Amino acid sequence: MIGPQHSDVGIDRPQPDVEAALARLQAWLETLRGRGGYGGPVAHWWRQSLLYTGRGLDWRYEGIVDGYLTLWERTGDLRWLAKARRAGDDLLAGQMQNGHFAASGFENNPSSAGTPHEAACDVALLRLALVLRDDAKAGWQPYAEAAECNIHAFILGKLWDAGMGAVRDEPVGATFVPNKACTAAEAIFLLGELRADAEYIERYALPTLRRVLSYQIRGGIFDGAIAQNGFGARRVEKYLPIYIARCVPALLRANTYTGEAHWADAALRALGFIARQMCPQGRLPTVVYPDGSSNLWPAWVAPLGDVLRAADLLRPYGFATDMSAAMARLLAGQRPSGAICTAEGFAAQPGGRPGQLPDLRDLLGVAGWCDKAFRYLAGRCTSPLPAAMCAADDAACIFRGRGYTLSETSERLELSRGGRARYRWVKGQPWAAAAPEFWAGG
Amino acid sequence: MYGALPGYRLAPLDYGLALDAAAASLAEYGPPYALCGCRELIGELHQRFAQPPTLPARCAVWVEPDERDWLHNLDQIGVSLVRGGLLAIVASRPLARLLPERRGWSARPIGVVPGGILRLRSALKAGGLRPLIERGFHSPAAIALVGLSRLATAAGQDARADRLRAAARMAYIVTRPTAALTTVALIVATKETSA
Numbered sequence: 001m002i003g004p005q006h007s008d009v010g011i012d013r014p015q016p017d018v019e020a021a022l023a024r025l026q027a028w029l030e031t032l033r034g035r036g037g038y039g040g041p042v043a044h045w046w047r048q049s050l051l052y053t054g055r056g057l058d059w060r061y062e063g064i065v066d067g068y069l070t071l072w073e074r075t076g077d078l079r080w081l082a083k084a085r086r087a088g089d090d091l092l093a094g095q096m097q098n099g100h101f102a103a104s105g106f107e108n109n110p111s112s113a114g115t116p117h118e119a120a121c122d123v124a125l126l127r128l129a130l131v132l133r134d135d136a137k138a139g140w141q142p143y144a145e146a147a148e149c150n151i152h153a154f155i156l157g158k159l160w161d162a163g164m165g166a167v168r169d170e171p172v173g174a175t176f177v178p179n180k181a182c183t184a185a186e187a188i189f190l191l192g193e194l195r196a197d198a199e200y201i202e203r204y205a206l207p208t209l210r211r212v213l214s215y216q217i218r219g220g221i222f223d224g225a226i227a228q229n230g231f232g233a234r235r236v237e238k239y240l241p242i243y244i245a246r247c248v249p250a251l252l253r254a255n256t257y258t259g260e261a262h263w264a265d266a267a268l269r270a271l272g273f274i275a276r277q278m279c280p281q282g283r284l285p286t287v288v289y290p291d292g293s294s295n296l297w298p299a300w301v302a303p304l305g306d307v308l309r310a311a312d313l314l315r316p317y318g319f320a321t322d323m324s325a326a327m328a329r330l331l332a333g334q335r336p337s338g339a340i341c342t343a344e345g346f347a348a349q350p351g352g353r354p355g356q357l358p359d360l361r362d363l364l365g366v367a368g369w370c371d372k373a374f375r376y377l378a379g380r381c382t383s384p385l386p387a388a389m390c391a392a393d394d395a396a397c398i399f400r401g402r403g404y405t406l407s408e409t410s411e412r413l414e415l416s417r418g419g420r421a422r423y424r425w426v427k428g429q430p431w432a433a434a435a436p437e438f439w440a441g442g
Numbered sequence: 443m444y445g446a447l448p449g450y451r452l453a454p455l456d457y458g459l460a461l462d463a464a465a466a467s468l469a470e471y472g473p474p475y476a477l478c479g480c481r482e483l484i485g486e487l488h489q490r491f492a493q494p495p496t497l498p499a500r501c502a503v504w505v506e507p508d509e510r511d512w513l514h515n516l517d518q519i520g521v522s523l524v525r526g527g528l529l530a531i532v533a534s535r536p537l538a539r540l541l542p543e544r545r546g547w548s549a550r551p552i553g554v555v556p557g558g559i560l561r562l563r564s565a566l567k568a569g570g571l572r573p574l575i576e577r578g579f580h581s582p583a584a585i586a587l588v589g590l591s592r593l594a595t596a597a598g599q600d601a602r603a604d605r606l607r608a609a610a611r612m613a614y615i616v617t618r619p620t621a622a623l624t625t626v627a628l629i630v631a632t633k634e635t636s637a
Contacts, residue, residue, distance in 0.1 A: 047611065051466040052490075054444045096446060103445025110445035110489050111452055171450050238600060293601045350609040400612065424470075430444055430492075433469040436577055439459070440615045 021331055022071075022377040023388035025370060028338030029064065031390045031410040032367050034428030037090035038064065041413075041425065041432065042368060043342045043361035044107040045240075045286060045298070045349070050423070050438050052109045054430030056368065057094045057101035058117035059183075061087055063305070063371025065124035069131050070378040077384060088128045088143045091121050095146050099153030106368050115169050116183035116246075118154055122147040123183065126190035133194075144194055151191055155184050160204060166211040167204070174232040178212040179243040182250035185209050189253045201257060209254050212247060213266055217273075224269030225288070237290040241274045242303045248310035252317075264317050271314055274307060275321040282325030283344070297354060298343035298362065301333035305340075305372030312379060330373055337393040337408045339365020340373045347398060360399040360415065363406055400437055444492050447485045454543045456580040456626040457483060457532065459614065463577065464503050464530035465490045467630045471501035474530070475522045477515055479508035480549035483532075501528040507562060509552040520569050523633045529571055531629045535559060535578065538625040559627055571631040578621025579628065583613040 032038045037055030042048060068084035071077065094102045096112065101121050104114035112118075125147035132140035158171040167184040169175040185205040192200035215227045215235060225239040226247055248267045255263035277294075278284055284307070285294035304326050311323045333341045345354035346361040390410040397406050397415075404415040404422065413432075415423040425432035432438075452458060461483075468474050473493040478484050483505050491503060502519050519529060533553035538544060552558040563573055587610035594603035616624060 049462075051462045052444075056445075094443075096443070098448075100446075100448060102443045105445065105449055108449060108452075111447055111449045112445055113448035113450055115449075238604075287601070287604065289600045291598070291600075295601055295604060349605070350612065351605045429469065431465045431469040431490075434463075434466040436463070436575060436615070439463040439466065439577065440612055 017331065018377055018380045019383055019385050020388070021334055022374070022381055023385040024334065024338035024390075025340060025374055025377065026338075026385065027388045028365060028390045029367065029370065029374065031337075031427055034430070036093055037087075038367045039428065039430070040367045041364060042107045042109070042366050043298075043346065043364050047107045048361065048440075049105075049107050049109050051432055051434055052103075052430065053425045053432045054103060054110070055090065055094065056103045056106060056109055057091055057121055058104045058106040058109070058114050058368055059120035060106075060368040060371045061091060061124040062120035062183075063373075063375035064367075065128055067371065067374040067378040069127060070375065071381060071385070073131075074378070074381050075384050084128055085132075085139075088125055091125055092142055092146050095149070099150045099157075101150065113154065115159070115177070116180035118150055119180070119184040119187045122150050122155070122187035123190060126187060126194055130190065130194055147187065148191060148195075151187055155187065156204060159184065164211065166208040169229070175229060176211065176215075176231075177229040178215045178226050179228075179246040181208045181212055182247040185212075185250040186253060189250070189257070205250075206254060206258070209250060209263070212251070213262075216266055216269065218269075221292070222273065222288075222290070224266075224271070224273035226270055239273070239288040239290075240286065241277055241284045241288070242286075242300055242306055244270050244274055245307040245310040248313060252313055267310075268314060268317055268319055271307075271310055271319055272321075274310075275323070278323075278326060280325060282323075282327070282329035284326075295349070297345035297348040298359075299345050300343050300369075301330060302340040302342055302366065302369035302373045304330045305374070305376035309372070309376045309379065312376075330376075335363065335365060335393050335395075335408070336391045337365060338388065338390050339393075339408075340370050342366050342369050355398060357396055357398045357403065360397045360404065360406060363395055363397050365408075400440075402437065443489065445489055447489045451485070453483055453486050454541050454625075456538070456541065456624075457486060460532045460577075460579045460626045460628045461486055461490050461503075461505070463579075463615075463628050464532055464630075467530050467575070467628075468501040468503065468528055471528055472496075472499070475499035475502040475519065476505075477502070477519065478505040479512070479515070479551065480506035480547060482544075482547045482549070497522055498524045499527065500524055501530070504529065504531045505533075506549050507531065507533055507552045509550045509555060509558070512552045512562070513565065516565055516569055520571065520633070525633055527633050528574075529566075529631045529633065531562070531627070531631070533559060533562065533627045533629070535622070535625055535627050537580075537623065541625060553627060559622075559629075563629065566629070566631050570634045572634055573629050573631045575628075575630040576618055576621060577628050578616050578618075578624030578626070579614065580625040581613055581616040581620060582623045583616070583620075584610045587613060 041050045071080035100112040104117040105111035125143040129140040129144035188205040228238045251267040346359035393408040413425045422435040473495040591603045591606035
């Protein structure tokens with residue numbers, strides 16, 4: 001049986017500057033806080049959201065809440081617990097009567113009903129509620145109730161497809177996205193645990209995860225890969241490593257719950273596939289195609305946090321690949337501001353190779369990517385964090401073929417060209433002032 | 443509330459991106475005086491401009507001027523806007539009639555009438571509002587690139603299909619004269635200090 005064999009998570013040895021990096025990242029995250037939560041622009045594979053910069057109640061809360069809870073658990077410092085609760089309060093205040101969280105669309109913001117974003121918010125709320133309850137702390141119930149409301153109204157009320165036997169991606173149609181379904185399954189597992197109600201797990205989470213398994217390749221060079229999505233019976237055979245990594249935690253929950261080895265085996269194969277794609281510098285392709293080709297660009301940096309976390313979760317199950325190059329890449333991506341940059345090579349996404357200067361989207365610190373680095377690094381923290389602050393950051397970059405100077409401080413993010421500001425986000429404001437070249441959703 | 447509209451009820455992307463651009467144009471001018479001539483776009487407007495303005499406003503946003511009352515509304519905006527203030531107009535163009543999601547909408551936009559945007563632009567100038575920026579959303583190039591992407595997908599060339607999609611997004615917004623062949627227009631005008 002595959003199961004936790006040992007507790008050695010030290011294969012990727014903690015690097016001496018983890019706490020310093022974490023402290024700087026935490027200080028930068030604080031600068032993103034505006035009315036009601038964490039804001040900022042978004043760079044993504046499918047679309048950018050450079051203009052809407054207001055709070056986003058999306059998957060950023062998963063890593064922020066979990067990261068702060070982990071910091072509290074590891075250091076005993078109540079400041080971190082207070083920040084986890086504050087983030088939970090953001091979600092409570094931003095939940096609407098229909099159960100949705102406002103501005104949960106991430107790259108599609110402003111909009112609600114984002115997937116997997118609302119499920120990730122539920123995971124954050126339920127983790128917070130469980131930790132508070134188990135520590136006999138008061139006030140956990142509202143967090144649990146908010147997550148329960150969203151799960152019932154949206155995930156089970158609109159996305160559960162009885163015919164498919166799984167949580168789909170949209171209220172209508174038959175779109176299935178394994179990594180998103182896994183986030184929903186995690187939320188359902190947590191709700192089942194909190195309410196001591198196995199029916200949630202048996203009726204919704206496990207069937208959804210069985211469908212995820214049907215999307216996993218067995219054997220051959222793609223062994224372990226999980227197809228990105230599907231429409232009805234048609235699977236879209238594209239393999240996106242960072243999203244495959246996001247399937248691992250839910251698969252391991254299924255293993256723990258059922259004691260069935262095939263769940264852990266699936267998780268190990270998934271991460272094995274990812275590890276085989278990784279180059280010696282710790283870089284992963286963004287997409288691998290079934291003909292063996294791939295798109296290397298943008299090569300993610302901050303999102304590697306989810307891959308590294310999945311590796312840590314799988315160490316007790318025997319995952320032994322050295323991931324230290326990926327960790328070094330993550331830490332090397334930290335900007336003077338404290339943000340971890342999003343990627344490398346965004347400019348080459350439509351083709352070609354990246355130029356000498358980074359793309360704006362490469363350098364951008366994005367709350368919904370940095371939360372993944374934050375959560376991972378918090379899990380590696382072994383001592384109290386040193387004092388840190390968001391330092392001024394100036395860098396040359398390109399966007400749509402033109403050169404800019406990017407300047408970030410704790411108060412603003414600005415792009416200028418020829419001495420004139422072309423893009424300015426005053427932190428805390430819901431919209432960036434932007435010249436037309438930044439309007440495209442590209 | 444910002445971001446209240448569920449993703450499964452959003453208007454076509456053409457309108458969403460044009461409204462985002464309008465919001466970015468007005469970002470440093472405070473909450474806008476807002477007018478909307480299309481019931482189906484009110485939710486999109488409200489989830490971007492959540493705060494009420496103080497009048498006279500430093501900026502205004504006008505979504506889908508309607509052929510029945512657009513001249514009256516233009517006068518109203520002229521009165522409500524301070525000198526030097528900005529007006530952002532999001533208006534359908536004739537090709538918006540081809541958007542399947544738009545069928546059944548109740549509005550009668552001036553912009554979809556042939557020459558309607560031209561009349562709007564002329565009326566702005568006559569009313570002391572000088573257009574500063576004009577862009578079209580959902581360009582012919584983007585449509586062509588998405589079409590090629592679909593062909594590449596059908597041919598099993600997924601990598602090429604994804605790259606074409608990325609290129610399409612970068613080509614989505616265009617300037618005049620190509621803007622005339624897009625589905626949605628954004629015009630940003632300033633109220634002249636001496637009308």
